[in-house]
Amino acid sequence: MALQTPIFLNNLTKTCWRNFQGDQLNKQLFFAVRSLHKSVTSEALGVSATEEEAMSNRLIKPSEVSDKTKIKTLKEMPGPNTISNLIEFFWKDGFSRIHEIQLEHTQKYGKIFKTRFGPQLVVSIADRDMVAHVLRAEGVTPQRGNMDSWKEYRELRGRSTGLISAEGEQWLKMRSVLRQLIMRPRDVAVFSDDVNQVVDDLIKRVCTLRTQQPDGATVVNINDLFFKYAMEGVAAILYECRLGCLETVVPKNTQDYIAALNLMFSSFKTTMYAGAIPKWLRTLIPKPWEEFCQSWDGLFKFSIVHVDKRLSEINAQLQRGEEVKGGLLTHMLVTREMSTEEIYANVTEMLLAGVDTTSFTLSWACYLLARHPHIQQQIYTEIVKNLKPGAVPTADDVPNLPLIRGLVKETLSRFFPVLPGNGRVTQDDLVVGGYLIPKGTQLALCHYSTSLEEENFADALDFQPDRWIRKDTTDRVDNFGSIPFGYGIRSCIGRRIAELEMHLALTRLIQKFHIRLSPLTPDIKAKTHGLLCPGAPIHLQFVDRELDALSSS
Numbered sequence: 001m002a003l004q005t006p007i008f009l010n011n012l013t014k015t016c017w018r019n020f021q022g023d024q025l026n027k028q029l030f031f032a033v034r035s036l037h038k039s040v041t042s043e044a045l046g047v048s049a050t051e052e053e054a055m056s057n058r059l060i061k062p063s064e065v066s067d068k069t070k071i072k073t074l075k076e077m078p079g080p081n082t083i084s085n086l087i088e089f090f091w092k093d094g095f096s097r098i099h100e101i102q103l104e105h106t107q108k109y110g111k112i113f114k115t116r117f118g119p120q121l122v123v124s125i126a127d128r129d130m131v132a133h134v135l136r137a138e139g140v141t142p143q144r145g146n147m148d149s150w151k152e153y154r155e156l157r158g159r160s161t162g163l164i165s166a167e168g169e170q171w172l173k174m175r176s177v178l179r180q181l182i183m184r185p186r187d188v189a190v191f192s193d194d195v196n197q198v199v200d201d202l203i204k205r206v207c208t209l210r211t212q213q214p215d216g217a218t219v220v221n222i223n224d225l226f227f228k229y230a231m232e233g234v235a236a237i238l239y240e241c242r243l244g245c246l247e248t249v250v251p252k253n254t255q256d257y258i259a260a261l262n263l264m265f266s267s268f269k270t271t272m273y274a275g276a277i278p279k280w281l282r283t284l285i286p287k288p289w290e291e292f293c294q295s296w297d298g299l300f301k302f303s304i305v306h307v308d309k310r311l312s313e314i315n316a317q318l319q320r321g322e323e324v325k326g327g328l329l330t331h332m333l334v335t336r337e338m339s340t341e342e343i344y345a346n347v348t349e350m351l352l353a354g355v356d357t358t359s360f361t362l363s364w365a366c367y368l369l370a371r372h373p374h375i376q377q378q379i380y381t382e383i384v385k386n387l388k389p390g391a392v393p394t395a396d397d398v399p400n401l402p403l404i405r406g407l408v409k410e411t412l413s414r415f416f417p418v419l420p421g422n423g424r425v426t427q428d429d430l431v432v433g434g435y436l437i438p439k440g441t442q443l444a445l446c447h448y449s450t451s452l453e454e455e456n457f458a459d460a461l462d463f464q465p466d467r468w469i470r471k472d473t474t475d476r477v478d479n480f481g482s483i484p485f486g487y488g489i490r491s492c493i494g495r496r497i498a499e500l501e502m503h504l505a506l507t508r509l510i511q512k513f514h515i516r517l518s519p520l521t522p523d524i525k526a527k528t529h530g531l532l533c534p535g536a537p538i539h540l541q542f543v544d545r546e547l548d549a550l551s552s553s
């Protein structure tokens with residue numbers, strides 16, 4: 001998924017800074033804007049105001065770049081030449097190794113380098129402090145990247161943009177509505193019971209699937225199962241209904257949706273070109289654009305069916321004079337802060353963003369657990385200590401399970417950030433790493449590289465979920481070393497939903513099973529296919545802890 005926010009704040013901040021010394025009005029404005037920015041920072045990173053204050057000291061201030069002669073231009077920036085880049089990507093299938101190329105290029109060209117993809121110039125940044133500088137300088141409506149093909153499809157079909165594809169004022173309006181509903185852990189805690197029902201079905205499905213294998217323990221290609229879990233979980237929250245993904249026979253319309261989603265991802269490369277191929281060439285090479293439109297048709301159709309169904313139920317309830325109660329979708333449909341088209345677009349884009357990301361992270365987390373049995377045992381011990389035997393964990397229990405949170409962070413923030421990089425389009429001229437980056441430049445923020453760097457994380461290659469446990473209030477791992485959910489006002493809106501789904505599922509799985517590698521599972525390398533996914537299927541054994549304890553006693 002190519003996730004693609006604004007710069008007004010940046011301009012405003014700078015203008016305010018320039019006039020800061022003399023003008024009282026601007027002084028107030030500067031602080032108002034900075035405090036808005038700060039609250040967003042704290043929200044996204046979960047850091048205290050004091051910690052954030054410390055971070056803000058690292059911002060590059062205009063005075064620091066006053067010696068204009070020292071500022072270098074993009075021409076002076078190192079990077080692979082266009083030919084070698086084309087060979088790398090098209091000849092050596094670089095698209096499936098984007099994360100590795102990120103590391104290779106960082107080693108070869110340094111922490112800031114440029115790459116050309118045809119007419120598109122991308123400046124890659126693989127340094128914690130430079131990334132922090134760029135993100136902290138962003139405005140109120142940051143932009144992630146070019147979303148023209150997404151917008152073109154929506155215009156063609158008369159559909160609205162959603163949070164991922166929208167920009168400017170329209171994005172800000174929708175973001176303001178949604179961020180009040182799902183951005184804080186306590187907002188999503190109310191979905192605990194819904195998610196737990198899905199976890200019940202996940203556990204049942206594990207038990208069914210393993211009986212189908214000769215050893216009675218193995219679940220083949222665990223990502224298939226987690227894909228269904230993530231889709232069922234996110235749909236339970238977004239659509240307020242169950243889809244039946246974890247049933248033995250998956251309902252036809254859900255199968256159609258999965259087919260549309262698969263088309264979107266399986267044709268990842270071609271759909272990327274859908275936007276890149278000029279319109280006049282589409283008659284000669286029609287397939288990419290046709291597949292792109294076809295998969296979006298399928299995704300929208302599925303959402304519209306579910307939103308309309310809930311809308312009819314609400315109308316019927318209102319006609320009967322009944323009180324309307326419900327979750328996220330009900331709230332959006334009743335309050336009407338967004339139009340129906342905007343609701344369609346947002347649930348469509350959120351479902352798209354929320355399924356593979358969560359399922360791949362769960363697959364990687366279980367793979368790492370299976371490879372590190374002693375760490376799995378530590379986490380199990382923590383669960384047993386904090387939950388009564390057989391108790392079903394809820395969102396309220398998660399703060400008492402720091403190793404479960406550490407497991408997700410260590411998996412996602414360090415080893416397998418499912419989005420190995422993020423994008424921003426500069427909305428003002430910016431000096432980063434000594435280079436002047438003009439307004440409108442596409443930046444690639446390379447957190448796959450920074451998350452594996454020793455200077456950001458001690459013993460970077462060791463799997464240590466406990467590194468994320470704070471020893472005291474002053475102790476924190478620097479979050480800009482790895483920002484798997486992005487940063488700031490345009491960060492992932494579904495973060496808390498994803499975390500809830502992952503924390504509850506992983507706690508229950510570890511509570512019930514020993515998770516072990518099947519002998520059929522080789523050493524799995526990551527490959528990029530839009531997201532950082534397993535390069536081969538992960539087969540895992542799920543052995544009941546109780547049975548295991550009995551047989552060894």
Ligand code: HEM
Nearest residue numbers: 163350353354357358484485486487490491492493494498
């Ligand atoms: C492990 C799971 C997930 C990961 C790693 C992830 C990661 C990300 C990242 C890196 C971004 C870009 C942030 C930025 O540019 O600063 C993003 C944006 C977004 N994500 Fe997620 N995401 C996950 C799950 C979800 C879920 C479950 C949903 C919905 C329920 C969701 C919905 C979105 C949306 C709508 C955006 C665009 C936000 C905007 O532009 O305002 N994501 N996500």
